[in-house]
Amino acid sequence: MVSKRQLSLVIGILSFAAALGVACGASEGVTGCKDSGPFHLQVSELMVNPGGDGGEWVEVFNSGKVAVETSGLTIFAHTPDGGSARSHLFLWGSIDAGAHFVFGDVGNADPPEWIDGAYHGNIASAAIRSGTMGLRCGDEVVASATWNRPATKARALMRSGGAADEGLADGAFCDAPLEFIYSPPNAGTPGKANPPCPIPLGTDECFERSRVRKMRRPAAGEIWLNEIMADPLATSDAKGEYLEFQAKTALDLNGLAIRIGTRFLEIDSSSCVTIDAGGFFLVAPSGDSSSNGGLPQVDWVGTLGLANSGSQVQLVGPDGGELDRVAYPAAKAGISWQREPWSQQAGKTPAPKWCLTPKDAGSSPDAGDYGTPRRANFVCP
Secondary structure (H helix, E strand, C coil): CCCHHHHHHHHHHHHHHHHHHHHCCCCCCEECHHHCCCCCEEEEEEECCCCCCCCCEEEEEECCCCEEECCCEEEEEECCCCCCCEEEECCCCEECCCCEEEEEECCCCCCCCCCCEEECCCCCHHHCCCEEEEEEECCEEEEEEEECCCCCCCECEEECCCHHHCCCCCCCEEECCCCCEEECCEECCCCCCCCCCCCCCCCCEEEECCEEEECCCCCCCCEEEEEEECCCCCCCHHHHCEEEEEECCCEECCCCEEEECCEEEECCCCECCEECCCCEEEEECCCCCCCCCCCCCCCEECCCCCCCCCEEEEEECCCCCEEEEEEECCCECCECEEECCHHHCCCCCCCCCEEECCHHHCCCCCCCCECCCCCCCCCCC
16 A cells, blocks of 8 residues: 555655656746746744644645646754754656645645645744745745744634735734634644634733633632642653643633743634633643543643642733632652642632642543543542
């Protein structure tokens, strides 16, 4: 059986042979990279901060009337100051007139169906917070896009689209709406026409199913840290540690920051990031239950770096005010620290009681760690 990677290689060789035919006039309408200017290529969408096992990619739209040969095109990315520059040179393939073409990092796996030109190596990894990614032919940049804010996790940066993308707006980039999931948890439209970007948001607004609404900002006492797993046994700390919040009322967590020691992890999204009244919100480095120790739904993916020796975790509101703070002791391998349920805390002083999740409470999931992620905690002994 021929794998998709082997098939892609065969197609690439045939495309390269076709490119040689072009030089001899054997195929009209397809031009080599260095002979095809002026270019009508535009970066229409890019994923630089994928979630789960997804890879980065950049989508280009050819609004011209002639196909462009990718032989000699180089994909590149760098930080705003030009640093951390990385690139990859393509030797075959072509971008049809009026079509999208997706270049993507596939690592050692077979290319997914939305990748037209595969490469190996995370080119944009150093430019997640801000940077430039694009294509050049020789020394000429033929298409590029620049972002000046951290790329939202698992959301493609999408240029506002028009009918069949002829009306792509310069400079109008937005996060791909969550209804366009192409590979969970990632949202985007690789290889397809983009929808128009929503209207700009106000400071206290967010998108809910593509509609703008006012956010419900948290205040002190309305949300708290509820559980901390710093040293899982079921998987590595880098994949399985987690934080859980609980809220008294329905809230939007956009702009909320988690401070762990001296580092910050911000919940940054234009879509409404909600927690229900009495509900739980789980933050972990991975949303893949097959590799994160069997965690239930992860609501926000981000690196935590919880110290096994103990540390301080603080919730900070969008206005910079403190919402909650916990100094947790040294971790015990495979057991989370949990706050006694808030319903048990009514009227109690001093600070809420914390304890190791009781082993005899039946709290161990199949993966082997003791904790209650996205479930009610047990009363402390």
